Amino acid sequence: MRAANQNPTSSDSSFDPSTATIVAVTFNRSGLLSRLLTSIGEMDPKPGHVVVIDNASSDDTTEVVESFRERIGTELIYRRLETNTGGSGGFSAGMQTAYELGSEWMWLMDDDVEVIPDGLAKMGRWSRRFRSIQGRRYDFDGSEFYWQYRIAARMGIPIPFAPAEFDESGFKEMNSGCFEGMFIHRDVVGRIGLPDPRFFIYWDDQVYGWLASRITTSVIVNEFVLRRTREIKQWDMGIRHMNASSDAYRYYIMRNRALIKQYYRSLGVYHPALFAAGTTLTFVKELIRLLVVERTVRGTRHLFRGLRDGRAIAQDRSWQPMPPLELSARPVA
Template sequence: MPLASDSPAMTTTTEFDPASATIAVVTYNRSGLLTRLLESIERMDPKPGHLVIVDNASADDTAEVVESFRERIGTKLVYHRLDTNTGGSGGFSEGMRVAYELGSSWMWLMDDDVEVIPDGLAKMGKWAPRFKSIQGRRYDYDGSEFYWQYRVAEPLGIPIPFAPSGFDESGFKEMNSGCFEGMFIHRDIVTQIGLPDPRFFIYWDDQLYGWLASRKTTSVIVNEFVLRRTREIKQWDMGIRHMNASSDAYRYYIMRNRALIKQYYRSLGVYRRVPFATGTALTFGKELIRLVFVERKVRGTSNLFRGLRDGGKISRDRSFKTMPPLVAAS
């Protein structure tokens, strides 16, 4: 339900201070892309108070690259190397934990395959006095406007692919999803919903986290271009939308992690068996289309079935616990 404009969950009482923000980056074996991101942060004005880099146990020269920026990045740099690869989910959970413990009021999450528009933080900060869960816009690799599915069909648990892309004079649209490639979220909301769930490893984790945030505050996507993607991905041009190529690992987790969403839905009393099963079937069908029309192959379906099988085990786990609020955790 949208909140009234004077709701304390929607508004803040102080003007945005860039030093109160932390950029949290997750990287894994892509030091070349990370270099481009760090160079863009070096050019930022204003800069955040901290930059946290979570390294998912990279085997390349990531550590050396990070250290080469420490004295010139223009902000306090925290390099946090993990012992194992925890996936994007584990990396963002850890990055948000570190940022939270640094006392950050705002956490700006991003992958290593983007670069920041120089005044990106100022653009996001412009909205900070009004909202506490904000998503900016991105340019795609080729400079075109990247479309992100900002609305979720809650009963189905899947994104709405044709939610309107245009903005009116307000400059924002309400959303009930999230994307860790640019999520800008206030610590008050993180306190209430806890850290991102690392059990996802990859996929659906940011959508669920954004949905959880939207249950506590008015979440918005704003008409501000703040990031640019720096990695080209094979796509199928569908005219008004694109469908990206995937991988066997993604196919597995896309199906397995439906069970994690189901467990969260159950815990919050919104799970409905038939609509959610329909969402799972639609997801399966979409992945088959992706295989045939984007990747031009039929091999890979076994990973979808394997994900469904392992997801069934998660669904039947009655001991499953959702991520706790940070107040309760402390």
């Protein structure tokens, strides 16, 4: 059932913050993680649990987490994985942990953000109306970060110029997702399953948000709840910007197009020509990123390597999407 277009009211105050769990994934960035955990300790209200997934860090992450256990003000669960599973595997493990804790809400974030003190209260105000919610964040320099909240679904790519302004409703419908701030209800997770660790990095949250939007009204709300704490090299395009990347990202950006293709096939929405156009545009965008932001062409081979390895994934006829966690889950509003 679609929700009416109106702002949250005082009736939304029934949200219980103790039913929410923050899931944070980290890898060899203990200094940034410390800032995130400090900000969580300053939240009012606080979530019922904080789950930290450590992707086999080799720095002092374990000691940093343990130093917060008695002072964060809520239950802290720490899981150190045996290997680095990437952001995708980290969030999959974190959401599984939160789900098994009985959490009603799971709030996902990387280690390079801080939570604004009343961020959970802001998200909670929308929790009675929606089940897949994205808040907004400030960038490192304090500017308002624009997130590409809509995708061209058949092409499987973000729409970079979807309107940034909000009307009086305070929300806009989205068909994507971002693990830097996704606030999602366990009923949705039960229906669509956990994030797919096979992505490792990139496209995983877009696909997960798209899956959520197929069964519930997903929205981005005009609430600033996070602040980035890491500066990233960017190309300022005026109304938008393009971040610098890495060879690993370039590889997975192209390889993981095959995983998106498999998801589309499994759901009967795959359109070969449109999806191929989306892959071509993605490749061109990464070339521009190399030339303009990073001023090099040396990473091009990783784009081609990703395309090559993706072919084996796309040709795997035994491939299956992530399974639901609740085969008989109740309908999601």
